[in-house]
């Protein structure tokens with residue numbers, strides 16, 4: 400299967416309600432950062448992290464990063480000084496990339512369209528930047 404940015408974008412944008420994006424993101428995980436940053440100029444993680452930082456002046460707050468992907472949001476949050484960041488994503492390939500960034504306290508593989516056994520009261524804030532295929536969350 401090819402893995403250039405056009406082909407993978409086409410696969411992502413043709414997801415139907417109820418389709419799982421796990422396989423697509425597993426396939427994309429190794430090239431995701433290059434495609435998003437170098438080819439598309441993706442800046443949403445930095446914008447989100449700046450917005451959270453503008454609202455919360457306490458770097459030790461616990462943050463859950465829903466649909467964390469390869470960890471670009473965690474990285475941007477960390478650059479804003481946040482230190483307690485957990486992430487959850489449906490794709491183990493994306494989570495493996497996120498782990499390499501060494502900014503997450505814990506990383507969980509899970510489907511956000513289902514009920515997840517998670518003590519959400521331990522979180523002070525959450526980010527959810529770009530999960531495709533999670534229409535039930537919006």
Ligand SMILES: C[S@@+](CC[C@H](N)C(=O)[O-])C[C@H]1O[C@@H](n2cnc3c(N)ncnc32)[C@H](O)[C@@H]1O
Pocket residue numbers: 420421424443444465466467468469470471472487488489490493509510511512527528529530531532533
């Ligand atoms: C466009 S990427 C965004 C990743 C990251 N937040 C970022 O800004 O780079 C979408 C992410 O959502 C994840 N995702 C899609 N559907 C999901 C679901 N049902 N449950 C959990 N994660 C999901 C994908 O695996 C992928 O990592």
